Amino acid sequence: MARRAEPPGHAHISLEVNGEPVEVSFPPHKTLLEVLREDLGLTGTKHGCELGECGTCTVLLDGQPVLSCLVLGVAAAGRKVKTVEGMARGPELHPLQRAFADLGAAQCGYCTPGILLAAEALLERNPRPTRQDIKEALAGNLCRCTGYIKIYEAVELAAAWMRGEDAAPPEESIYGRR
């Protein structure tokens, strides 16, 4: 297919997004967040401040969590970007997504995509994180709904599933302490 004429002054880059090669052109001042949402239609990545303060726009860049509001789109050229849309494994949810859904770790769901990706990066490098490891890995992601506790529990549950364990959510997470 013939490439469209680009508007003057636009940057044109190739990158990999959620495992697929993508080409995109955009004004060069745009952040990766804006390119994902506005030029690639991937609105699963959210924004809470666009100043690098809240963690909501976290995506994985070559496997590392970054704040997409602080990364220029052009800086993603030739690199691998993963967003929440790329987490599910075909028709199956990623274990983190499944655990977050089961335990109500997503309330309003707005911080959820960023937290899922930060958690995925954590489990990639540390399959058996302690509660403190999880707190430190997610300390840059604000959530105003959950008080973080269901998020910790979901990351722990998903980690167990990913290690191949036949884990179930603790009863106290579901019914409270007796």
Next chain:
Amino acid sequence: MDGDRAVQVSTEVRQAVAADHPGREKRVVGRAHRKVDAVAKVTGQTRFADDLFLPRMLFAKLLRSPHPHARIVKIDTRKALELEGVKAVLTGEDLPIPFGILPVSQDEHALALDKVRFVGDPVAAVAAVSEEIATQALDLIEVEYEPLEPIASPEEAIAKPEPRIHDYGDRGNFHKLIHLEFGNVEQGFAEADLVVEDCYFYQGSTHLPMEQHAAVAEWSPQGKLTLWSSTQTPHYVHRALSKVLQLPPSRIRVIACPNGGGFGGKSDPFSHEIVAAKLAMVTGRPVKITLTREEVFYCHRGRHPTLMWVKAGVKRDGSVTALHFKSLLDGGAYGSYGVASTYYTGALQTVTYQVPRYKFQGARVFTNKPPCGPKRGHGTPQPRYALEIHLDKIAERLGMDPAELRLRHLVPPHSLTANYLRVGSMGLGECIRKVVEGSGWREKFRKLPYGRGVGLACSSYICGAGLPIYWNNLPQSGVQLKLDRGGGVTVYCGSTEIGQGSDSILAYVTAEVLGIDPFDIAVVTADTDLTPVDLGSYSSRVTLMTGNAAIQAAHKARDLLASAVAQKLDVPPSRLEFAGGRVFDVQDPERGVAFAEAVQLAEAAFGTICTVGSYTPPPAAGRYRGAGVGPSPAYSYSAAVAEVEVDPETGIVRVPTIWIAHDVGQCINPVTVIGQIEGSVYMGLGEALMEEMVYRANRNLVHKIPSMLEYKSPTTLEMCDVVTYLVEDPDPSGPFGAKEVGQGPLLPVPPAIANAVYDAVGVRIDEIPITPEKVLKALKAKAKGDAGRFGPISFPEIPWPDPIRVPPPWEGGDGTAVGDKGRGAGGMRERRTRAGDYAGGEARG
């Protein structure tokens, strides 16, 4: 977007539930389920307002006032209009009709008409082909201001009746003055063995939802406006748009997108919503507006900073003989929900412990700061903070355990309070016992080493306001059901999903009644074209009201199906059971039909199966002016114990654990109930230790910290452990007995922490947030031999109106004020609309 609704609850959760609750009568209610929107939220499919992109969409920006208080002399928009890419510019004259959430406070304009009242007040709006061009155009708008003297604080507002920030209100810069007396408190103080007086201050805080407010408007040349918005109250936005734009409601469609957090901050109709709509109308193109994080701080409507004075008389056994409470609220620049907020600072003091005589004086002032309004707990966390610390002080003076003191004097269930609130089920005693036992209270209280301590506090909250915000005799919530002949059911309701799970509640209760799986139910909500009115996600009203409406609609559908199936099976309808996706004879369960077949039989017999249900709260018992705020179909109860570590060198307070028990009546879904409790504890912890809205009084009253980095909120590293106990004391008014959980559990957290700080280091911090600086000041004062206390020391003189005197029920009162005889219920209600007795509150998320 709805595909995920068919996804089944994961087997892990189901098995955990089944193993745990054998033989449970209810099949859906009370069990753990995924929320109906859970999968959409974890896969990025949920469309929030800013995720909408329409063809040819323009982007709008607001020019905001740099002055806290000024008259607008002149606005010149010509240069902005000349900028290439700018499609329209609006000023106040384009939208001259005022609006506001309460009928008595129609004091806002979409764009300032003649005056600006705080730094951040919207003055002009631009629509352009890109956000960048719209932002550039703002710089080209020339506004000439004539600065007026700003009013920075309640003290200034009291001292300076002029210049008036608004030309309405009870007097000068007082927006509202309230004076209510239920029985003779002076007599009560005379009968007391101990009278304790003190002042408290609760700082203002903001909701800080992760999603910034956004709206998209589209105008059809057919003459129809559609607005998508991150609002908790689409019905009220619908009304405000109709009023300001002078369009019939039938030509406006408001769709509330799922909110990325609300907490009360998206409960008012806002300038940006009206502006986006008007810009779409004048340009003929879709218009999006998304606020920046800084602008969200200006929208505010958060917790009112509140100064309080409490005087309580008690007998030696801790029983209260009289309570006198005064509150002074810093309202900011506009009315918002403020009249209701002010009443709420005096309403719920009576529903936890018995108070035989009660007097309340409340005042709200206007100041030149972003407007305050409803934040989670709406007007009640402030007095609860004061009251629960006050009781801790009283218990100590009486030599009683604070838990014991509370347990001895609980309000009895199914009783009427001094101010005519009708209490239903009341599980506070069980809540206290749970946290006392779970926390090891008896081994810790006054026994931990210096620097560590425990504190206890309790609270109660409404399950929906008894009266709607604008006077009407209509239901507060409506539900419509459509049964498909394939067995699917669609629930339509105006309620708004803000993360609290309101969409899921509709599916769970409908599934329970019809005996089907909640994930075979589609839920359509918050769309004024499609869904029956529900007033919105505020005042913790949604589960109780939409739940009851859905149950009613589902029962009507079940009756139709039962009648048709009964005929086919030749058994009386009363013998039919709906369960497991079947309708069958309870005496011979093998005889039955699948749910889908039952729908087909009914459809053949009666035509298309659609049913409706609605809910109207019971009338209030009080009939005095002011009786409209406080009544609720039911009250939830909470008790919390906080454990703290206080470093006497730095004053830093750490909270390792909070034990909390909440009487939710009946869990509809325990997982989401616990989620609301943990989220409430989190928000209470933030208010207790760090969150504050502060302004630079000496620098034009600009907001000191309008960013998420500088406005301190708890991260994972500050959040405490939470041990939750669910107490189920079903209330006859609730759906399956359910009460609220979204707001109530926030309330006991700040006072429990303050009481724990006292237990740890012996100083009283009667003002939140409890910062290291305040703790150190109190410790230093104590070391010098002064009172080890940080907090306000006096309450200003206020020109209170004469009291409205209402004899309590036990003094022969009937809820009417003295000298107000002959007011019939109808007349009362008419009068109430004038008196500003409005439902209020906010929501959870």
